[in-house]
Amino acid sequence: MDAVARDAVVMHAPQLRSAAPVPALPPALPPEAPLDMPTRSLRDPAAPRRFKAPGGLFARRAFVIGGAGLMTIGAAYEMYKVLEVGGLTALEGIVLGLFVILFAWIGFSFTNALGGLMAAMRRHSVLGVPLDGPPPRLATRTALLMPTYNEEPARVLAGLQAIHESLQEAGALDSFDFFILSDTTDADIWIAEEAGFLALRARTNGEGRIFYRRRPRNIDRKAGNIAEWVTRFGGRYETMLVLDADSVMTADCIVRIAAAMERNPQVGVIQTLPVIIGARTLFARLQQFAGRLYGPLIAHGLAWWHGPDSNYWGHNAILRTRAFAECAGLPHLTGRKPFGGHIMSHDFIEAALVRRGGWAVHMVPWLEGSYEEGPPSLTDLAIRDRRWCQGNLQHAAVLPARGLHYVSRLHLLTGIGSYITAPLWLIMLLAGLLTALQARFVPPDYFPSEFSLFPAWPAQDPIRAAWVFVGTMAVLLLPKIFAYLVMLFDGEQRRGFGGGVRTLFGLLAETLIAGLAAPVMMVAQSAAVATILAGRDGGWQPQRRGDGSVPLRQTLKHFAPHTLFGVAMGAAALLISLPLFFWMTPVILGLLLAVPLVVWTGGRAAGEAFRRIGLLAIPEERAPPRVLQRASEIASELEAALASGEAVRRLRDDPDLLAAHRAMLPDGGQRARGDHGAERLVARAKVEDAGTLAEALAALTPREKSAALGDAETLSRLLALG
Incomplete structure (x- = not known):
C-alpha cells in the first residue's frame, strides 16, 4: 500500500469500522477541582504548632530512647571488658565501636517492644472514635486513590471492587469516590486497565463514582502521581485515602479513620497497620506470619511513644487533602542520581513536612481491617530493598531541613539505619575475623613503648564474650516472645493462629529460617549500599506478586556471590581456629545455603506443605474477612477476561473500548x-x-x-x- 492510499484509509478508518454509532460513554473523570500544591523548600522555617501533645509523651520517649541508651552503655562496658585483656588493639577498638552502634540499634527495637507490650494491654479508640459498635455516619467526602504501575489489572480492580462492595454493604458508599491513578508504561497492560475500568464501572453502576486516569509521563513516580491528582481534583475532597496496588481495606476500617479525621480537625495523617495476606510461597508465609504475630506489638510501641508525631508508610492511610497540599509538595534534591533528583522514599518526607506544617500524624495499629501483600521470594525482597535502600539513603539530604520535629528526624535516621546497619554488621564480622587472626598469630610484645609490668598482646575474655553473646541474642529475640505472650492471652487471636503450641512451632520455624536468610540479606543490603554510594541508580521496577519461583540459572547468578563469600569466610575461620568456625556457623551456613534457601522458600510447594500442616497460619487465613474473600473471588473471575492481550488488536476488535480509549486520551x-x-x-x-x-x-x-x-x-x- 503506498503512502497516499494509506493516508486515505487513515482519514476514514473510524467511519469504516463503525457501521453503527458507538453510544456516548460517561466521562472517565469528574470535573476538575484544582488545589494548589506548592513545592516546599527544605529551608522553610518551622510552623507554629496547632495542637497540644498528650500528657506523658515525654516520659514514654525518655523510656524508649533513654532505656536504649542505658542498655547500650552497659553492653559497651561488657564488650570492652571482653576485648581489653592484654590491652585494646586498633582492630579491637573498631570491633568495640561497631558493637556499640549496632547494639544501640537493637536496644532501641527492644525498648520499643517493651513500650508496645504496655500499650497492648490498654483499650484504644481511633482518636476518640470507638473500635466497636456501628461505624459512625460521615459528613465529608473522601477520595480513595489506587495508584498502579504495570500491575496485573485483575488483581488491582478486584481489590477495588471488594472495597466498593464492603462500603456499599455498610451503607457508607455515598461518602466515597474511587480513582484508579495509572502510571503504567506497558501498552498492553494500559489497554487492559481501561477495559477493566469500563467493566468495573458497569458491574457496580459506578458512573460518577469510579474514575480512571493514566499519566502519559511518570513524573516523580508515585509521589508525582498523587500530587497530580491533588492539583487537579483535590479541591473537592476533605480527605483522601491512599492505597497501593495490592491494598484491601474493610468498610469498618475505612469509615472509622474517616470519622476520626472529621472528629480531629488538627490531624493531617492517620496511618493504619496493614496486615500481610495472600501468601502462597513459603517465603511469603514467613513474612505473613512474622508481620501478623510480631508486627502489632512493634507498631503499638511506635504509636505509644510517637503520639501525634508519627509516620506515614505511603499507603493504607488517610490524609487531609488540604494539609497534604499545603505542606507536602516535594522538592527535587540537588546533585545527580542516585542521591539527587526526585525523592524516592517520599512517604517519610511527606509525613515530616506535614508535621512541620503543624498537623498531627498518628498511627492506629489497634484498628483492624487493613491488608496488603508481600514479596513472594528472597529475590523479590532483595530487588525491592535495593530501591528502598536508595530512597532511604537519600534522606540524609533531608535531615538538615529547617523546622522538622525532632521525632521526624528520628524517623529519617531509623530509615537510613535500617540499611546502613547491614554493612556495619558485615564490617564487624570481618574485623572480628582479623582480631581473631591477630590473637592467633601475632606474638606478644614484651617491650611496649609505654612502661608496663606485663607484655602486650591481643587477647579476649571468652567467658565474658559468651555472656555478651547470650545477652545480645536475648535483646534480639525477646520481642518475639513478648508478642507470643500477648497472643496467648487473647483467646480469639490464639485460636486464629491455630493454638499456642502450633504458633510456638511456627515461631521456631520462622526464627530458624529467618536466621539463615539474615546473612544473605546482610550481604545483599551491603552490596546495595556500596553500589548506591558508587553512584548507581536502581531504577523503578514493578513488584512481582503471587509465585516467587525464579529460574535456577537466574538464582545462581544472583546469589552465587553470597555463596562464594560464605566459602571464603568459613575457610578463613577454620584456618584460624575450630572454635571460631563454630561461633560463626550461623552466618557461614546461611551464606552457603543461599541458593537452595532462595529456591526452596520461593516456590509454592513448600508454602503449601506448611499450610497443610497448619504452620505459619494467621487468623485472616483461617477465617478470611468477607472483603478478602470477595477480592480473591473477583480476581479469579477477572483473570481471563482482563488478560493483557496485544493492545492495538484489542482496540481494533472492540469499538466501544476504542471509543473509550480515545475519549480518555x-x-x-x-x-x-x-x-x-x-x-x-x-x-x-x-x-x-x-x-x-x-x-x-x-x-x-x-x-x-x-x-x-x-x-x-x-x-x-x-x-x-x-
Missing part, C-alpha cells in the same frame, strides 16, 4: 504544547514506514508503542494497518 490525543517527547515522534515515523501491523509492532519499543497509542493520529494509522 489527554487533549484528545493531540500533542500538548511543550511536549517534545522523542517517543511520540519516533513512533509516528516508524508507523508511517511500516507496511503491516505486525511490521509496525515489531519496530516499536515498549515506550514508543505507548506513545503511539496516546497519539490520535498515530493510533489511527496503526488501526489502518490492521
Whole structure:
C-alpha cells in the first residue's frame, strides 16, 4: 500500500469500522477541582504548632530512647571488658565501636517492644472514635486513590471492587469516590486497565463514582502521581485515602479513620497497620506470619511513644487533602542520581513536612481491617530493598531541613539505619575475623613503648564474650516472645493462629529460617549500599506478586556471590581456629545455603506443605474477612477476561473500548504544547514506514508503542494497518 492510499484509509478508518454509532460513554473523570500544591523548600522555617501533645509523651520517649541508651552503655562496658585483656588493639577498638552502634540499634527495637507490650494491654479508640459498635455516619467526602504501575489489572480492580462492595454493604458508599491513578508504561497492560475500568464501572453502576486516569509521563513516580491528582481534583475532597496496588481495606476500617479525621480537625495523617495476606510461597508465609504475630506489638510501641508525631508508610492511610497540599509538595534534591533528583522514599518526607506544617500524624495499629501483600521470594525482597535502600539513603539530604520535629528526624535516621546497619554488621564480622587472626598469630610484645609490668598482646575474655553473646541474642529475640505472650492471652487471636503450641512451632520455624536468610540479606543490603554510594541508580521496577519461583540459572547468578563469600569466610575461620568456625556457623551456613534457601522458600510447594500442616497460619487465613474473600473471588473471575492481550488488536476488535480509549486520551490525543517527547515522534515515523501491523509492532519499543497509542493520529494509522 503506498503512502497516499494509506493516508486515505487513515482519514476514514473510524467511519469504516463503525457501521453503527458507538453510544456516548460517561466521562472517565469528574470535573476538575484544582488545589494548589506548592513545592516546599527544605529551608522553610518551622510552623507554629496547632495542637497540644498528650500528657506523658515525654516520659514514654525518655523510656524508649533513654532505656536504649542505658542498655547500650552497659553492653559497651561488657564488650570492652571482653576485648581489653592484654590491652585494646586498633582492630579491637573498631570491633568495640561497631558493637556499640549496632547494639544501640537493637536496644532501641527492644525498648520499643517493651513500650508496645504496655500499650497492648490498654483499650484504644481511633482518636476518640470507638473500635466497636456501628461505624459512625460521615459528613465529608473522601477520595480513595489506587495508584498502579504495570500491575496485573485483575488483581488491582478486584481489590477495588471488594472495597466498593464492603462500603456499599455498610451503607457508607455515598461518602466515597474511587480513582484508579495509572502510571503504567506497558501498552498492553494500559489497554487492559481501561477495559477493566469500563467493566468495573458497569458491574457496580459506578458512573460518577469510579474514575480512571493514566499519566502519559511518570513524573516523580508515585509521589508525582498523587500530587497530580491533588492539583487537579483535590479541591473537592476533605480527605483522601491512599492505597497501593495490592491494598484491601474493610468498610469498618475505612469509615472509622474517616470519622476520626472529621472528629480531629488538627490531624493531617492517620496511618493504619496493614496486615500481610495472600501468601502462597513459603517465603511469603514467613513474612505473613512474622508481620501478623510480631508486627502489632512493634507498631503499638511506635504509636505509644510517637503520639501525634508519627509516620506515614505511603499507603493504607488517610490524609487531609488540604494539609497534604499545603505542606507536602516535594522538592527535587540537588546533585545527580542516585542521591539527587526526585525523592524516592517520599512517604517519610511527606509525613515530616506535614508535621512541620503543624498537623498531627498518628498511627492506629489497634484498628483492624487493613491488608496488603508481600514479596513472594528472597529475590523479590532483595530487588525491592535495593530501591528502598536508595530512597532511604537519600534522606540524609533531608535531615538538615529547617523546622522538622525532632521525632521526624528520628524517623529519617531509623530509615537510613535500617540499611546502613547491614554493612556495619558485615564490617564487624570481618574485623572480628582479623582480631581473631591477630590473637592467633601475632606474638606478644614484651617491650611496649609505654612502661608496663606485663607484655602486650591481643587477647579476649571468652567467658565474658559468651555472656555478651547470650545477652545480645536475648535483646534480639525477646520481642518475639513478648508478642507470643500477648497472643496467648487473647483467646480469639490464639485460636486464629491455630493454638499456642502450633504458633510456638511456627515461631521456631520462622526464627530458624529467618536466621539463615539474615546473612544473605546482610550481604545483599551491603552490596546495595556500596553500589548506591558508587553512584548507581536502581531504577523503578514493578513488584512481582503471587509465585516467587525464579529460574535456577537466574538464582545462581544472583546469589552465587553470597555463596562464594560464605566459602571464603568459613575457610578463613577454620584456618584460624575450630572454635571460631563454630561461633560463626550461623552466618557461614546461611551464606552457603543461599541458593537452595532462595529456591526452596520461593516456590509454592513448600508454602503449601506448611499450610497443610497448619504452620505459619494467621487468623485472616483461617477465617478470611468477607472483603478478602470477595477480592480473591473477583480476581479469579477477572483473570481471563482482563488478560493483557496485544493492545492495538484489542482496540481494533472492540469499538466501544476504542471509543473509550480515545475519549480518555489527554487533549484528545493531540500533542500538548511543550511536549517534545522523542517517543511520540519516533513512533509516528516508524508507523508511517511500516507496511503491516505486525511490521509496525515489531519496530516499536515498549515506550514508543505507548506513545503511539496516546497519539490520535498515530493510533489511527496503526488501526489502518490492521
